[in-house]
Amino acid sequence: MSEEKLRHLFWLRFKKNHLAAAGGVIVAFFFITAFLAPNISPYDPGEINTKRILEAPGSDHFMGTDQLGRDVLGRIIWGSRISLLVGFIAMGISTAIGILFGSIAGYYGGWIDSIIMRFVDVMLCFPSFFLILAVVAFLEPSIWNIMIVIGITSWMGVARLVRAEFLSLKERDFVLAIKAQGASDIRIIFCHILPNSLAPILVAATLGVAGAILIESALSFLGIGVQPPTPSWGSMLTAGKNNIEIAWWLSLFPGLAILITVLGYNLLGEGIRDAIDPRLKK
């Protein structure tokens, strides 16, 4: 390979990493924002000021105020905590369920595999937003219920992925060797096969955080997600819709926060995918 070609390859890879790094910076930025919310928020997110309702962005309210005179920037900063919490816990639940079902289906195969995978197919038939709404309708809308419901309705992708990994890994020599030594199934699944399929799971989990944040914002926007007065980006957009004729800033900024956060996780996920498996790079 000529030096020029090598340099070209390096540059390509560098550019890819650039995107991933951008994603990492965005994610880190929102992490820091969430942790330092009490220190960096210019106003208390619940502080009502009836004299200054629906003020356009200006020098002391950088992103304007809402219908109760609360500072929009402050609420966005505090809202990052909610989306972070929902994103990670919902992703954790869905990944755990996905790993459990996927590894059992992939490892044991046969009728267990058939039953689990048909179950996955049926779950995928439901428009997931319908299923989430229906379950939320029966439970009380609270941030914990939202996380659980998002988690138990979005594990199917991970399950399919883990199953595919297990199907190919369980035939490998190292697994056969461990099996010959008499290791238990649980030990083989969790200590030997699973660690070898962590990479694609990590990618799916990163993208899953983004998905959960989007779903939470949609639910909160519809009024059945995180309940007021807790500041959530989705419910801030509801205020934006109610004041659509007079206050554009209520609609613009919380949505931008969602977009940038989700973009960050997506870039990071794609970046990890490229770094781990160059074959998938397209």
Place this chain on the structure above:
Amino acid sequence: MFAYLIKRLGMMLPMLLGITIISFGVIHLAPGSPIDLQADLNPKMTAESRARLRAFYGLDQPLHVQYFSWLKRLVILDFGNSFSADGRPVIKKIGERIPITIFINLLSMILTISIAIPIGIISAVYQGSFFDKVTTVFVFVGFATPTFWLALLCMILFGVHLGWLPISGLKSINYDYLSWGAMCKDRAMHLILPVTLSAFGGLAGFSRYMRSNMLEIIRQDYIITARAKGLPEGAVIFKHALRNALLPVVTILGLSVPGLIGASVIFETIFAIPGMGQLFFLSVMSRDYPVIMGTLVMGAVLTLLGNLLADIAYAWVDPRIRINRE
């Protein structure tokens, strides 16, 4: 083809059964029962009349008996009556609204395809070009954009500030007094925002899919053969590559049905469109259990039908599938 069709229909039955089991499971998640909901509003309700109501609705039966009697009514599309003030049969309520939702989703699907396919082809054929880079950025941003937020921004821009488009409902208040031409225009104006935004939701994924599909096919041997025998580039791309790249699109269309139906809840709520999504949302808000269950089942059945149509269409256009699966 016929054998394939029969086999495919046979595969649908267990899926349908699975859908009903999960839906039934969701009903029984409800803390308490529909009886409590009615009983709590009525102070004269005694324990005895509660028990009678329970027996009336069959709630005193064991779970599997309840499931089968529910299933029996489901087969004749009897979802019971709505809890709302009008108390009409659920199936009628859904039947009125399904056509609107299907119509809007069909339009947005057509719009998505007609934009995404050219984008995908161009960015694959000119891989690494400026156009390709711009669309890649667009795809990433598109994936991350909450479409309901974009809908809000469009309502602000086109509806409030520019005043070009109406922002809610399917027709104006004076619709009935308009001439026929003006009626059509009025309908169209009301559809522009919901259809465009709903199409935007699928655009990023679809164009990305088309691009990677095309990229893969351009590298196939038969494309090299076509080039080697001296065909003009246009014929290679549009006759040999595109036809093959379009095949899996049919499947993706089928797979996108649940997402579209799910998203219709948000769009129909934002734009006040009286479709199935809005009905579902309203029934969730008022805890109208029969309507929730009916819509949930219908949504899943629509998805199943979408997948079935996609599979049949795929087998029809691609003989390889037919033969391998028969």
